[in-house]
Amino acid sequence: MAIMNFGGVDENVVTRAEFPLEKAREVLANDVIAVIGYGVQGPGQSLNLRDNGFNVIVGQRKDSKSWDKAVEDGWVPGETLFDIEEACEKATIIEYLLSDAGQISVWPKVKKHLTAGKALYFSHGFGITYSDRTGIVPPADVDVILVAPKGSGTSLRRLFVEGRGLNSSYAIYQDATGKAYERVIALGIGVGSGYLFETTFKKEVYSDLTGERGTLMGAIQGIFAAQYQVLRENGHTPSEAFNETVEELSQSLMPLISENGMDWMYANCSTTAQRGALDWWKKFRDATLPVFNELYESVKTGNEAQISIDSNSQPDYREKLNAELKEMRESEIWQTGETVRKLRPERN
Secondary structure: OEEEEEOOEEEEEEEOOOOOHHHHHHHOOOOOEEEEOOOOOHHHHHHHHHHOOOOEEEEOOOOOHHHHHHHHOOOOEOOOEEOHHHHHHHOOEEEEOOOHHHHHHHHHHHHOOOOOOOEEEEOOOHHHHOHHHHOOOOOOOOEEEEEEEOOOHHHHHHHHHOOOOEEEEEEEEEOOOOOHHHHHHHHHHHOOEEEEEEOOHHHHHHHHHHHHHOOOOHHHHHHHHHHHHHHHHOOOOHHHHHHHHHHHHHHHHHHHHHHHOHHHHHHOOOHHHHHHHHHHHHHHHHHHHHHHHHHHHHHHOOHHHHHHHHHHOOOOHHHHHHHHHHHHHOOHHHHHHHHHHHOOOOOO
16 A cells, blocks of 8 residues: 555555456456346456456346346356355355346345455445345455445456556455455456545545536536537527537547646636636535535435435335436537547547
8 A cells, every 4th residue: 555645645555556456357356246136337357357367257037138138247156156146155255246226136145155255345425334234244254345436337347358447446344354455456356447446435435426427427517518508598509509509518528637636727728718717616515505405415314325225125115216217318518429429530
């Protein structure tokens, strides 16, 4: 572990240089890693572990689309692909990567296979942090650890295939064996992390739920919708409104921010754009700060967790979700986006 300075604050981080893949393989040489769930994070993490040379199997409910997807990805029923309980029984490390609602419903089956010395791994602090609501309370004689990639499983896999990595946080909730630290870092390296930074289960879920509802998804969609609406109401065409709201940001400006920071992006725009952005960004900060404070408090009190549990546990949850996504997909802004994407020049 190294101490690195981020904006004047020291944090504990682990890099691939100090904990190389070879060391990770040595640490987990005698372990069987069962990835439970093949939905959002499961495919990326399991495939990266497999390609990195770890002994990994997948546990998934049979006769499901995810089971079929696992078979398509090369997992072999009866050899590397099993029913959830059979995979948990075979494993020494159980990566519990079902959805939060799925974790609650399957927990009794998983818990009975958590024998002494095993490790229970999460990529989200939800189940443990809100255990009074989820009922997920691990036995005292197993390691409970977390590696949370800062992105989707699709991005984790894509960057791995490109020879890159996705940064992840790590946490230890329970160290029953004295090996929890080496285990969690080895797994973080194995799934394809760029570097690992230290957190806790509680801080991970608080920041994650805030981010998803905020700048990563909820807030950005709200800002897109508001600006697009203003432009359209003032006579701008759908193409112009979309390009000025979404396309320029995603295709031109966000890569510059990723490359070298916000000031670098500003420096590569016109002086008129710079002046306007510098004049207006604090107004947007001040306007949205009360909303973010309200959001964080809702996360901290467990209100957001309860809303998710109640909603995602309903039998018609999937149908209602798809209806809401359909409404977004069929809105003018994103129908315009579909056309714009088709008009992007092809790479040679």
